[in-house]
Amino acid sequence: MMEKIFRAPILNPIDANTWRFYQDGALGIDRGIIVRMGDFATVLNQVDADVEVDELDGVIVPGFVDVHLHWVQHRVKGRFSGELLTWLQGHIWPEEARYVDTDLAQSAATRFYSDVLRAGTVMGMSYSSPHADATQIALALMRGDWVIGNVLMAIHAPSTLTDYSLHDPDALHAFMRQMNMTNYALTPRFAPNLSAASLKALGQIAAEAPCLIQTHLAESNAELQWVKELFPDAAHYTEVYDRAGLLTPRTILGHCIEMRDEEWRCLRARGSWVAHCPTSNEALGNRRMPLEQVRAYNIPFALASDIGGGPSHSMLHVMQRFLGVHREAGVSVAPQEALYRSTKAGAECMGRGSIGGDLTAGKRADFVLLPQKPAADSVEAWFEECLSGKSADLEQRTLGTWLKGERAA
Ligand SMILES: [Zn+2]
Structure with missing residues (x-):
């Protein structure tokens, strides 16, 4: 069993008007590829009991x-x-x-x-x-x-x-x-x-x-x-x-x-x-x-x-x-x-719509961790807060970057 689960809130883009937010989300990754994504409880039901779960302190968005x-x-x-x-x-x-x-x-x-x-x-x-x-x-x-x-x-x-x-x-x-x-x-x-x-x-x-x-x-x-x-x-x-x-x-x-x-x-x-x-x-x-x-x-x-x-x-x-x-x-x-x-x-x-760009199953597990969402806030207000400040601060704002499921920065 190679699969690993990351547990954190997840924000996934759908189109220019829509995104989907999972307050208690999970990302299942096998050999660098996302194999499942959704609510933690749902995802956990789909996998073996001994799967490794890595809890991340932040919100997962696509790279x-x-x-x-x-x-x-x-x-x-x-x-x-x-x-x-x-x-x-x-x-x-x-x-x-x-x-x-x-x-x-x-x-x-x-x-x-x-x-x-x-x-x-x-x-x-x-x-x-x-x-x-x-x-x-x-x-x-x-x-x-x-x-x-x-x-x-x-x-x-x-x-x-x-x-x-x-x-x-x-x-x-x-x-x-x-x-x-x-x-x-x-x-x-x-x-x-x-x-x-x-x-x-x-x-x-x-x-x-x-x-x-x-x-x-x-x-x-x-x-x-x-x-x-x-x-x-x-x-x-x-x-x-x-x-x-x-x-x-x-x-x-x-x-x-x-x-x-x-x-x-x-x-x-x-x-x-x-x-x-x-x-x-x-x-x-x-x-x-x-x-x-x-x-x-x-x-x-x-x-x-x-x-x-x-x-x-x-x-x-x-x-x-x-x-x-x-x-x-x-x-x-x-x-x-x-x-x-x-x-x-x-x-x-870039012609890579089927292999990257969001967090659906089948895509490369390239993702970023943004600072944690305050519970009372709307997702929109939280996201705009993540975008606020000077460019030098924004260059350091992400808490980590993963490529094919591995921490890269
Ligand atoms: Zn240019």
Whole structure:
């Protein structure tokens, strides 16, 4: 008998409007997989009397999923701000160029995984620097379940980055042949860094390779103007990717703020996902993603920290500001949605809806312990209390993180 039971209150997301709370809950785990979940008394009736029960002092929620971040910006997250393009050129690209140094990449990757696990993130999508070595180091040292891509950038960037970018289709093909497609994402940085011909070549690779695709779309107005100059015959920014064949149900687009109606319709038709990064958008002075439009067009989305544009890797902080920025704009948004968009929706976005993202039987036992729920409080009020405070506190708020049923942080 390999099964083990964790006993604690459990909060499990169902959808954007619903969660289920078990005041005296139990999670049965066998070889890293959840085999049963529910009220403790019910679960106990289903198992042998001698099963090991581990009582946890806190509330179990699924491990968090962060669907858009740059692990090579973790060291400088929150350190710089300013308009997107000058921020990239002045601060971020010089930092990413340092990842040509494999020793630095090794120590930074170790630190990155330890920090995100401490904050409760067990799964996500990450942009690497353009360097093949740094990307392979991030994949080799992975803790949790990540999808990572070397950023592809050929033009309009310093040679310290473009010289190392595998944007040439032959070089990229050769590199991708060594990669496990389960954990690799085709990662054009954004339209200004690639020509229409390069984007088209990437679209052809995307059509054949069974991997996820990630890029940025319509984050700022200055970016939008630049794209207009670079691609004068495109009807809009979204079309630049669409005619290259890069918009698929496996595509995750960071930001999507400065969007026209026809662009939302295009995303809807292609089935592509949005990675919504409220803390990054605030930090860089970009506008709020129009959640009401995303809802109206029924665009699937999940939450993300976007470090280093985002000041913190804590998904609790991202949830706090997700609720904050939309409520401040008069848009109604519930804590149930914050949890769902940071767990189950993220796993669905990554094509892992059947293996992770919530605590139902059959899924990987990746979970987080949040501070105990006061008995008199409503679950909603307790959860919002868990999201309150400064980002530095939120990075330390989770009491523990488990991967495949084993304590990892
Ligand atoms: Zn980003």
